[in-house]
């Protein structure tokens with residue numbers, strides 16, 4: 359089970375230019391909706407997509423789902439206008455693709471200076487250059503809006519000239535180093551998309567891999583991926599029961615002040631107590647939603 363301040367098990371992308379998908383997203387059981395202005399939108403539809411995304415923020419209707427707009431990269435002809443419009447609208451977050459350095463994070467943060475305080479900066483980790491600077495990029499969370507990384511495995515594959523094989527072996531070091539850099543600086547982190555949206559067995563295996571590797575959740579491209587993703591990233595009943603047992607054990611008077619205790623024949627330390635409390639907090643939020 360991963361640790362996070364709020365459930366972000368499933369983050370569904372959709373092209374902001376697709377009005378039907380946008381309406382449908384308000385009814386789907388995903389934790390996050392990402393309105394895409396970037397790769398899913400053709401150049402001739404960029405302006406209309408931006409307008410539709412901004413209108414969606416003002417209209418609302420997304421309930422407890424976090425509403426995020428993925429802008430075009432700052433260096434593109436649309437990037438500055440996207441960030442200006444997003445700043446004025448104030449969604450829960452803006453997701454900026456193809457950042458490569460701490461300077462990129464600071465440029466995005468500066469462009470968002472007038473945004474409401476609740477608007478977070480999320481960035482895609484999907485360039486080879488970013489891989490060499492993961493720790494420095496994550497460290498920007500200390501004094502910017504940076505709060506979350508999203509893996510962009512399609513762009514990474516393109517830049518690396520690697521293949522997206524089952525098991526994702528070519529990306530394993532990068533995925534785990536990104537999780538470690540994120541955790542070192544209190545940044546949340548979501549896994550990349552699985553392009554095989556018709557094969558849910560392949561999808562589920564990849565989601566379980568993401569859970570094992572420490573991700574808070576996974577980004578998705580199709581509604582059919584939401585339920586299996588939520589199932590994988592929701593703490594199981596046995597995990598929740600164990601967490602409750604650990605918390606109860608540390609609450610016993612005889613264990614007061616102890617750093618390590620014995621629970622059901624296993625050693626449990628204060629770090630496990632912290633994990634247990636975080637899991638119970640996430641499980642309670644998920645239970646309240648369902």
Ligand SMILES: CC(C)(COP(=O)(O)OP(=O)(O)OC[C@H]1O[C@@H](n2cnc3c(N)ncnc32)[C@H](O)[C@@H]1OP(=O)(O)O)[C@@H](O)C(=O)NCCC(=O)NCCSC(=O)C[C@H](O)C(=O)O
Nearest residue numbers: 371372373379382383394397398510511512513579580581
């Ligand atoms: C992949 C798709 C183009 C497939 O679309 P389609 O053929 O229309 O699928 P279905 O007929 O099965 O759709 C069934 C119904 O579900 C709605 N739908 C489909 N997708 C979405 C969605 N993402 N959000 C909301 N609703 C959706 C359809 O409208 C149908 O509705 P209804 O008729 O009422 O039943 C399509 O799924 C799609 O466009 N997906 C999102 C693509 C996208 O946003 N890509 C960009 C992000 S991924 C990325 O960039 C990766 C990253 O940067 C990297 O580098 O790795």
Ligand SMILES: [Mg+2]
Nearest residue numbers: 484510512513
């Ligand atoms: Mg990408």
